[in-house]
Amino acid sequence: MLSQDRPDQMPSSVDRGSRPDPTPPRLVSVPHNPRAAGLTYEPFYGLREKPFSLTADSRFFYQSRAHAPAFDELLGAIRRRESLNVLTGDTGTGKTTLCRAVLSSLDRKTFSAFVPDPFASREDLLKILLIDFGVVSVDDVASGRLRGATRTDLSYLLYEFLGTLVPLQAFAVVVIDEAQNLSLPLLEEVRILSDAEGQLQVVLVGQLEFRQRLKLPEMRQLDQRVSVHCELSPLDLAGVAGYISHRLQQAGGSPDRIRFSDDAVEAIFEESGGVPRLVNRLCDRALHHAYNSRASTIDRAIVEAAKGQAPVRVAPPPPAADVSTPAAPDAPSEQAAPAAAAAPAPVVEAPPRAEEPSAEEKIEQWVTRADAQVDAPPPPRPLLTDWRRRWLPTNVAIDPDDRRRSALAQTKVERQARRAQRRLAGAVIGLLAVAGVLIIASFSIGASVDLWSAVSARFAPPPSPDLPPPVRPKLPPPAVAPAPPPLDAPR
Numbered sequence: 001m002l003s004q005d006r007p008d009q010m011p012s013s014v015d016r017g018s019r020p021d022p023t024p025p026r027l028v029s030v031p032h033n034p035r036a037a038g039l040t041y042e043p044f045y046g047l048r049e050k051p052f053s054l055t056a057d058s059r060f061f062y063q064s065r066a067h068a069p070a071f072d073e074l075l076g077a078i079r080r081r082e083s084l085n086v087l088t089g090d091t092g093t094g095k096t097t098l099c100r101a102v103l104s105s106l107d108r109k110t111f112s113a114f115v116p117d118p119f120a121s122r123e124d125l126l127k128i129l130l131i132d133f134g135v136v137s138v139d140d141v142a143s144g145r146l147r148g149a150t151r152t153d154l155s156y157l158l159y160e161f162l163g164t165l166v167p168l169q170a171f172a173v174v175v176i177d178e179a180q181n182l183s184l185p186l187l188e189e190v191r192i193l194s195d196a197e198g199q200l201q202v203v204l205v206g207q208l209e210f211r212q213r214l215k216l217p218e219m220r221q222l223d224q225r226v227s228v229h230c231e232l233s234p235l236d237l238a239g240v241a242g243y244i245s246h247r248l249q250q251a252g253g254s255p256d257r258i259r260f261s262d263d264a265v266e267a268i269f270e271e272s273g274g275v276p277r278l279v280n281r282l283c284d285r286a287l288h289h290a291y292n293s294r295a296s297t298i299d300r301a302i303v304e305a306a307k308g309q310a311p312v313r314v315a316p317p318p319p320a321a322d323v324s325t326p327a328a329p330d331a332p333s334e335q336a337a338p339a340a341a342a343a344p345a346p347v348v349e350a351p352p353r354a355e356e357p358s359a360e361e362k363i364e365q366w367v368t369r370a371d372a373q374v375d376a377p378p379p380p381r382p383l384l385t386d387w388r389r390r391w392l393p394t395n396v397a398i399d400p401d402d403r404r405r406s407a408l409a410q411t412k413v414e415r416q417a418r419r420a421q422r423r424l425a426g427a428v429i430g431l432l433a434v435a436g437v438l439i440i441a442s443f444s445i446g447a448s449v450d451l452w453s454a455v456s457a458r459f460a461p462p463p464s465p466d467l468p469p470p471v472r473p474k475l476p477p478p479a480v481a482p483a484p485p486p487l488d489a490p491r
Contacts, residue, residue, distance in 0.1 A: 041291035042251070045258040051251035052280040052287070056094075061101035062246040064239040067094060070230040075102050078110070078173055078201050082227035084194040086179075086214070087205045089232030092277030095205050098232070099175045109170040118181040122189045126154035129174060135161045162199040172200045179206035180213060191222050234274030241265045243276060244283060258287075263300040271307055282306055 042050060051060075063071060070087065077085045089095045103112045113132030115125065127146060130136045135157055140146055146154070165171060176182070176190065182204075194202045204210070211231070214223040235243055244260050260268075264286070272278035285306035286298050295302065 041287050044291055044294075045253060045287070045296075047248075047258075048252035050284070051247045051253065052284040054277060054280055056096040056100055058097065058100040058104045060247050060250050061094070061097050062239075062243045064235050064243060066233045066235060066239065067098055070232055071098055071102060073228055073230050074098070074203065075105055077228040078102065078106065078203070081171060081198050081201060083198065083201060084191075084222075084225045085201070085203045085228040085230075086210070086226050087203060087230045087232070088208055088211050090208055090234070090275070092275040093232040093234060094276045095232055096177055097276075099177070099203065099205055103173065103175065106173065109168065111165070111170065111172040113172070113174045115174065115176045116178070118176065118178040118186075119183075120186070122185055123149070123151050123154060125186060125189060126151065126158060130154065130157055130161070133158075133161055133172060158193075159196065162196055165199055171198075173203065174200065175203045175205060177205045179204040180210040184218065187219070187222055191225065194225055235269075235276065235279070236274060237266065237269045240269045240272070240274055240279060243279060244268070247280075247283075257296060259297055260286075261297055261299045264298045264303045267300045267303040267307075271303075 039047075039050065042048070053060075061067070061071075074085060074087060087095055087099065099114070103114070106112065111133050113129050115128055117124075117128075120128065127136070127141055131138060131141065136146065162172060174193070182190070190202055190204070193200055208231075211229070213219060214226070241260075244265065248258060260283075268279060268282050268286075272282055282303065286303050289302050289305050290296075290298050293302075
């Protein structure tokens with residue numbers, strides 16, 4: 001019996017002890033609800049939504065024996081304001097769902113950001129944090145307002161926001177998913193962010209190989225700062241039973257309309273190995289099969305039928321028939337003909353009618369075929385030209401390897417020749433353009449000078465008349481005064 005079982009959960013005989021299966025009631029299809037568009041078997045079983053969706057929804061988080069300790073440790077580390085925490089687990093064990101459940105359990109004074117892209121640059125990581133924290137909007141990034149912002153500018157914006165949380169006694173949490181794919185520069189940025197004076201908690205979520213990566217010498221500084229390291233493991237048999245009941249109850253199901261038998265739960269556990277993602281996928285297919293037969297109880301037979309619904313793999317095309325293969329044997333002789341005619345014809349039974357695949361199965365088959373076409377090697381490219389055909393006789397055979405090498409060499413030579421031609425053409429066009437500009441400029445300067453001279457002469461004022469030469473008046477000769485008489489002359 002699980003320690004996390006609650007009375008309000010749907011009963012399951014696997015984790016609550018064996019109890020006789022009740023007689024399955026007769027189900028009646030519910031009326032069509034236009035709001036339930038896109039649902040298939042859900043309205044028939046009284047479900048409000050798809051119970052076994054592959055999307056990470058915190059409402060469907062189940063605290064099993066493997067998930068409850070990790071949930072408590074991670075939530076406690078964030079509440080204690082531990083700067084750096086790590087959560088690891090195998091693919092499909094529910095790491096993302098657990099992190100979203102932890103974030104939804106935090107108080108209103110804790111701002112949270114979720115980074116699903118591990119291949120972002122350092123600037124992109126800071127932009128995602130600023131958007132999730134509400135510092136900038138998506139329109140600011142889409143319109144290019146932050147296009148010229150450097151890492152330092154974005155860091156100042158983030159640290160300024162973290163500084164405003166101090167008087168409010170608020171904190172911020174960042175969850176980075178798929179941490180095993182983070183580059184060394186981005187991990188260094190995470191280490192720097194985790195040292196933001198306790199105002200920012202970072203949770204790295206990765207697969208199992210991320211734990212070994214932290215032990216590398218270049219990851220020593222980051223590994224030393226990890227406060228809590230949680231690890232998720234697959235569910236056990238009792239955990240699978242409680243997990244199925246919990247998701248059916250969260251989707252609105254009730255035991256009187258839909259239930260999984262004990263042998264069905266065991267078959268699901270054996271097929272999925274307790275991985276929640278595989279459990280969701282197998283249970284969803286089992287519900288599709290049960291809906292086709294209008295069954296209220298999913299047993300092992302239905303689960304086995306859902307297990308056989310594997311993705312369709314595209315078979316390789318059959319090899320071409322060899323010319324040297326001997327022909328088909330001749331028709332039977334006349335002696336054997338009566339015996340063959342006397343033998344009764346075998347009765348060929350009609351193959352059972354295959355069930356119509358659902359929309360999700362058709363999509364999965366189409367994706368599988370598309371992947372097979374992408375992974376298939378491309379057909380050999382035919383050689384369009386062969387320069388040796390111009391010189392060799394038509395009856396001379398050419399080795400395919402020589403033909404391939406000649407085609408590659410020819411392609412390389414042609415590519416270099418075209419590149420040289422483009423460069424030469426560009427140089428010639430540039431010289432012609434420069435010469436044309438110089439010629440046009442010289443003609444323009446000469447025409448401008450002539451035009452300026454003509455306009456100046458046309459609108460210049462008339463010249464001033466010359467002044468007459470100055471006239472000098474003729475003066476009489478100066479008068480000569482008589483000489484004074486001598487002093488000793490008689491008077």
